[in-house]
């Protein structure tokens with residue numbers, strides 16, 4: 124296999140410590156690179172007074188991380204601004220939250236250029252360049268402009284919305300066109316690919332060439348669906364390790380015989396947390412006789428706290444959890460334990476294993492790896508039930524979860540009831556089908572499929 128040169132906004136440095144609120148991207152890339160080796164390039168997460176372009180290089184086994192600091196204006200315009208105030212909401216179908224600001228757009232373009240300037244000398248002649256996520260849509264084009272002829276692939280971790288929504292972004296056509304600098308563009312689920320293809324054909328006059336390719340002018344790129352997975356074997360092992368077992372025991376002790384319903388999400392409006400709380404509240408109201416038999420643990424480490432929409436969702440959840448607990452709690456029972464901090468993977472594995480129900484109900488999500496980790500952590504002799512949003516990419520693979528519409532409190536309440544009363548034989552049957560997918564289509568399967576597709580393409584003359 125060729126050497127990988129991986130690029131993403133967020134880089135998990137070996138000495139950086141595991142951040143509690145890291146999303147699926149960092150977790151997956153650590154696993155993908157650990158076995159394959161290569162360089163991982165991106166932002167250090169540090170902000171300095173003036174951009175210097177100095178690269179910090181660190182090694183961990185066969186993986187090298189190469190990171191660069193951004194200046195304050197870069198952070199505000201590129202990361203907080205265009206990435207998280209403009210693209211993130213838009214790509215999650217939330218045009219109502221999307222900010223259209225020319226300074227953000229300029230900052231995004233500037234940082235992509237800066238990244239390309241710094242990365243250019245680090246790329247070996249035969250490296251496969253693999254670029255990740257919405258922060259870096261124009262990055263491939265910037266590398267081409269600097270003479271990089273390597274094979275280059277792009278993977279989008281988040282959804283891709285229908286053309287009507289994307290068109291609300293004034294520069295959407297240019298952004299989509301920029302993706303044609305890559306040789307391969309991949310999405311988590313077929314729906315996102317369909318939306319992309321429709322934009323290219325209807326808005327840009329591109330032509331679909333069979334299942335696997337699309338042409339725009341003289342640029343023909345390969346497109347594919349490549350759902351990201353987890354390191355299932357490692358997570359299964361983690362779930363039976365001593366730290367996880369200790370946590371699992373702690374959960375049982377504190378539950379006093381009640382069944383645990385668990386949710387673990389970055390505190391983000393796309394995760395559908397108010398809707399989840401409302402669904403649980405509906406369950407408490409509708410099934411009064413089951414009330415005292417359950418409790419819910421929602422772990423939600425804060426994320427992107429400088430962005431107003433994230434402050435607003437946090438305030439909303441504080442109010443909701445307080446109101447629901449005030450209304451339903453008893454002297455020896457609190458219906459929602461709401462925790463705003465992150466936990467290590469071993470602790471999470473123990474918490475998942477202690478739970479009867481995993482609630483993964485985003486309003487829109489590219490994949491959602493919590494769903495897969497919940498499945499991997501279960502005890503095969505007594506597995507819990509996954510309640511999963513139809514609007515998560517994971518729903519296209521995990522078909523034997525209880526699929527729900529997260530906007531419907533009634534559906535959510537019914538699914539909780541169904542999971543709570545589900546016979547052991549059905550829980551086992553559903554779990555077996557889910558774990559087969561989680562094991563079979565794991566993070567290495569995902570990496571190898573992507574890398575094989577990219578390696579199979581001809582090198583190009585630029």
Ligand code: F6P
Nearest residue numbers: 133145146147148149256280426
């Ligand atoms: O997985 C999607 C994603 O946006 C990643 O690109 C990102 O690293 C992660 O969520 C967490 O977000 P952030 O890096 O902004 O904290």
